[in-house]
Amino acid sequence: MAEIRTDWTTDEISEIYHTPLMELIYRAASVHREHQETGEVQVCTLLSIKTGGCPEDCSYCPQSAHNNTEVEPGKMLDREVILSAAHKAKEAGSTRFCMGAAWRCARKTKDFERVLDMIREITDMDMEVCCTLGMLDDEQAAQLKEAGLYAYNHNLDSSEDFYNRIISTRKYQDRLDTLGRVRDNDISVCCGGIIGMGETDEDRIELIQNLATMPEHPESVPVNALIAVEGTPMEDQPKVPWQDMARMIATARITMPESMVRLSAGRVDMSMAEQAHCFMAGANSIFTGEKLLTTDNNELGKDMKMFDILGLTAREAFKDAKEEHLPETVEAAE
Template identity: 60%
Template sequence: MFSVRSVLALQLRRSILLLHSSCSSYSTSSAAAVQAERAISEGPRNDWTQDEIKSVYDSPLLDLLFHGAQVHRHAHNFREVQQCTLLSIKTGGCSEDCSYCPQSSRYDTGLKAQKLMTKEAVLQAATKAKEAGSTRFCMGAAWRDTVGRKTNFNQILEYVKEIRDMGMEVCCTLGMLEKQQAVELKKAGLTAYNHNLDTSREYYPNVITTRTYDERLETLEFVRDAGINVCSGGIIGLGEAEEDRVGLLHTLATLPSHPESVPINALLAVKGTPLQDQKPVEIWEMVRMIATARIVMPKAMVRLSAGRVRFSMPEQALCFLAGANSIFTGEKLLTTPNNDFDADQLMFKVLGLTPKAPSFDDAAANVYEAEACEKAASSSG
C-alpha cells in the first residue's frame, strides 16, 4: 500500500517530467532554437531557403531574442560594440528617385546641393571622430554612380589613404562602382564599401526606379572581387510587408559570401519625400530583424543604424542583446539626426558595453603597410 507521501512524490515526479517534456517540445518547435543551434555547431551557411528564414523571423519574439543572443555570444565578444562615424562628404543634388532620401534632387526637402568637401575639412572630421572613440569612418556622397567623376574620385582616394593612415577602418558609399574603381579603392586602403539593397527584390520597384536591383548586386560583386569588405543591409518601415524583410535577409544570406557588415536601418521619414507619412518603426520590429540577421549571418557585424535616435536606452539594450554590435555616433547620419554623444557614453557605461577596436584583414594590412613603407622610403630618398 502506498503512503500519502509516496503518492505525492510520484505525482510531483510526473509533473516535473511533464514540464520537462513540455519545455523540450517548445524548444525544438521553435525555428529560432533549431537554426541557432545549427549556426553554433556548423557555422555560417549560404544555402538558406526563404521559408527557413521566415520560420526564424516568425518565431515567438522572446525565443527569437534569446537564441539570437546565444549565437551572438558564440560568434562575437558580446559586450563589444563598434562606434562608427558617417560623414556626408557630398550632400544633395542626387539624380536618383529613392523615395526615402532627402538628398534626391526630385524632392523639395529644403536641402541644398553642395560640392565635395575639401580634404582639410574631411580629415578634421575624421580626427574629431577618432578622438570621440570611433574606429570606423564612413564617407557618403550623394551620387548615382562614380562614372565621369574622375577628379572627385581621385580626391576621395586621397581621403581614404589619409584616414587609413590614422589607424581607422575606412568605409565609403558613393553609389554604383565600376570594377576598376573598386580595385583603386582597395589599393588606397579602403576597408569596406557600403551599398544597401534596401528591401526585397519584389518590393524594390516601389521604392526606387532609377537603379535596378541587379545593378546593386553587381556593385557588391565588384567590391567583393576587389577584396574589399561588403557592407550591405536595408531599411525597414518603407511600407513593405514582413515577407519583404525576410526576402532582403534571404538575398544577403545567400550571397556567395555573407556581407561582413549588415546595417539594419529604421526609416526616419523626412518631410518632402514620398515616404514622409510612413508610420515609425516599433522596437519589436527592429529586434526581430536584428535577431534574425544574427542567426542567419552569425559572423557579420549587424549594425544598428539609422532610426536609433528614436529608441530609448532600454530599447537599444534589446537590440544589442539580439545581436547588434555596431552603432553610428556623431551629430548626423548623412542628413538625418543621430544620438547625442554624451547619451551614448552613458549607455556604454550603464550597459557595460566596451568599444570595439578597428580590425583589418591581415593580408590586406600587410600589403598596405608595405606599400606605405615603400612610398615613405622613396620620398625620403
C-alpha cells in the same frame, strides 16, 4: 556552435523571423555569444562629404533631386573639413570612418581622386575607412582597393520586388553587380537594408535571405529604420516600432553569425532600454555623431553613458579582419 550557412531557404528564415520575440532574442543572443565578443560594440562615424542633388529617385531619400526637401545640393567638402571630422571621430572613440557622397555612381572626376586621397590619409590614422559612393565599375573598385579602402557600403534596401516599386532609376541587379565588384577586389562588403517603408514581412524576410545566401556573407549588415523626411514620398510613414528592429537584427544575427550587425538609422528615436534589446538580439555596431548623412543622430555623451550603464566596450579597429581586406599599411588587431 552555429553553422555558417549560405543556403538558407525562405521558409527557414520565415520561421526564425516569426519566432515569439523573447524566444527569438534569446536564440540570437546565444548565437552571438558563440561567434562574437559579448558586450563589444564598434563605434562608427558617418560623414556626408557631398550632399544633395542626387539624380536617383529613391522614395525614402532626402538627398534625391526628385524630392522637395530642405536638403540643399552642395559641392564636396574641403579636404581639411573631412580630415578634421575624422580626427574628431577618432578622438571620440570611433574606429570606423564612413564617407558618403550623393552620387548615382562614382564618377571619374577630380572629386573621385580626392576621395582616394582621403582614404589614404584616414587609413594612416589607423581607422577603418568605409565609403558609399553609388555604383562602381571594375576600375573604380580596383582604385579604391589600391588606396586602402577597407569597406564599401551598398545596401540592397529591401526585397527586389519592393525595391523596384520605390526606385526607378536603377535595378536591383545594378546593386548586386556593384557588390560583386567590391567582393572581387577584396574590399569588405557592408550591405543591409531599411525597414518601415511600407514593405511586408515577406519583403523583410527576402532581404535577409538575399544577404544570407550570398557566396560570402557581408562582413557588415546595417539594419536601418526609415527616418520619414518631409518632402519625400514616404514622409507620412509611421515610426518603426523598436521590436521590429530587434526582430530584424535577431534574424540577421542567426543567419549571419560572424557578420557585424549594425543598429543604424532610427536609433535616435529609441530609448536606452529599446537599444539594449537590440544589443541582446545581436547588434554589435552603432553610428555616433551629430548626423547620419542628413538626419539627426544620437549625442555622443548619451551614447557613452549608455555604454557605461549597459557594460558595453568599444571594439578595436580591424579586429578579426580578413587578411585580404586589410590595407597594406595596417596590421590586424589581435
